[in-house]
Amino acid sequence: MQESMKFLSTEMKEITDAGREWVHRVLEGPSDTICNVEGNEVIMLCSNNYLGLSNHPKMKEAAINAVKTHGVGSGSVRAIAGNMDLHEQWEKRLAEFKEQEAAFITSAGFTANQGVIQQLAPTPDDVILSDRLNHGSIIDGVRTTKAKRAVYEHCDTGSLEDELSKLSKENPRRILVITDGVFSMDGDHAPLDEIYKVCEPYSNAIIYVDDAHGDGVLGRNYSGKGLVDHYGLQGKVHIEMGTFSKAFGTMGGSIVGSKELVTWCRNKTRSYLLSASHPPATAAASIKALDLIEHEEPGIVKKLWENIEYFKKQIIDMGYNHEITSASTTAIIPIIFGDPLKAKKASNSLYSDYGIFALPIVFPMVPRGLDRIRVQANAALSKDQLDQGLRAFEEVGKKLGIF
Ligand SMILES: Cc1ncc(COP(=O)(O)O)c(C=O)c1O
Known part of the structure; x- marks a missing residue:
């Protein structure tokens, strides 16, 4: 093996020796x-x-039909030549489902977190406050910024309040408070109603919730609309992030919120602007997932x-x-x-x-x-x-x- 590539076997040995x-x-x-x-x-x-949707006959039928009408690939990024009617319908359907003004779809939940967090708090004048047990994709998103950062104790709004009051004394431009909606290792959920109350007095605080494991699971009256709906906080939580790769059975990250937020994301998010859009089958099956949950298999x-x-x-x-x-x-x-x-x-x-x-x-x-x-x-x-x-x-x- 070339000398310069010897690190591969050394590092893999470390990983295997540690049983990882x-x-x-x-x-x-x-x-x-x-x-x-x-x-x-x-x-x-x-x-x-x-929800058992990834092999559901109606999901497969929607995907097969989309292949017949739209082919297997989109040909480009959305902003150039890869914006199909199915992508537009997918976002419109998701916004309706989530009872929010607009929705924005990225290649995956990981790239939504990485790309959007990077732009929300990019400078040393910004602050990011993150729950101690947040998902790795949030942590990686935070790492790409130059923002000051701190963690608050897991689901502990007292600790969040302390950090907020400490950091706001430094007069930051924006304070981005990020939490998993549902924590992926323990399955507990964030007290979003209390987080909202703690953040409300801070006019520069932005609440960002990653509801990857709440989508399709939580929501009032078994709606599957997620944690924001569980607490009835639509229009109050600024940014609701999610993914289609879990309960919705397909793939694709999402951000839902105001029209202004979505237009901003479309123009700023590098992981979206520089990466091809989903194959038509994914878009069509994802729309079908929302139809199944809301209407066809309530x-x-x-x-x-x-x-x-x-x-x-x-x-x-x-x-x-x-x-x-x-x-x-x-x-x-x-x-x-x-x-x-x-x-x-x-x-x-x-x-x-x-x-x-x-x-x-x-x-x-x-x-x-x-x-x-x-x-x-x-x-x-x-x-x-x-x-x-x-x-x-x-x-x-x-x-x-x-x-
Ligand atoms: C909390 C959380 N956020 C984001 C992601 C990333 O989602 P995706 O699989 O769509 O990239 C995951 C997936 O493991 C997750 O558990």
Whole structure:
């Protein structure tokens, strides 16, 4: 190997020695409740496909029709020659669904966070306040700015208030307060109503919520409209970011809010201006996802909640009764093993002995001692499939001496 590339093997050795190598399992077919993973039929308990839409017949039909009418690629970035009627309809439909003035779609949630945060607080005269447990894509977005930055304690509005009052004394140009809507490791959600109250007195404060795991899951009357709707804060929270890659079953980041915000994003966001638009099939299927949730299958979010509540109660009752598990308020159900080896062993046994696909998440992705398997509920799972999963967790928990 060339001398200059030796770092590849050195760094990979460090990663593998620390047990942090990502070994990718291969899905040989669609992501659904039952998946074919490397020749094994398994029950999927760790996908973000919360509503089971990624292999839904109507979603596939919408995508196939779009391929027939619009081809497979868009040919360009939106701002040059890649702005199709389907992209416009997608944004219009999302704004309607979210009960906001306008919507802006980017290639992914990651690039929405990276590109928009970069422009919202770019200078040393700006300040960014971020929840301690915010997602890595937010952290990476913050890193691309020259803004002063501070973290406040997780979901702690007292800590946020202290930081706000301290930092506002320096007279910043803008104060960008960023929080995950739903926290992706623990499944708890941000107290957005209180965050709004704390920020309201500051005329230069901007609230930015990343609702990647709240979209399609939270919302009043099982609307799936997300955390902003859960608290009825439309028009008050300035920027609502989301993604189609989770409950909506496709792919694409989103920003919804005022028309002015969206026009500004369209003109400033480099990850949007410099990256091609989505294939037509993604746009058409994404529109269909919103139609399904709102009109064609209005019971789908309620079904997800029935599955969440059933699975979580049984898991806690059988002995996985950690406070982190109880504190989850969404489809993310963290099952704590408290030790990286136990979490990995449990996941391997679930997979090989019981046909359950649920991956471990261990230190450094979560704090030491909170090593876990993160189960993600799905509306399409049958009671029988949930029960198979529960039985497997019970036997594995006993074998490993968890209870
Ligand atoms: C909280 C949060 N924000 C953003 C993202 C990125 O979304 P996407 O997969 O659309 O890039 C994720 C995905 O892991 C997430 O969990």
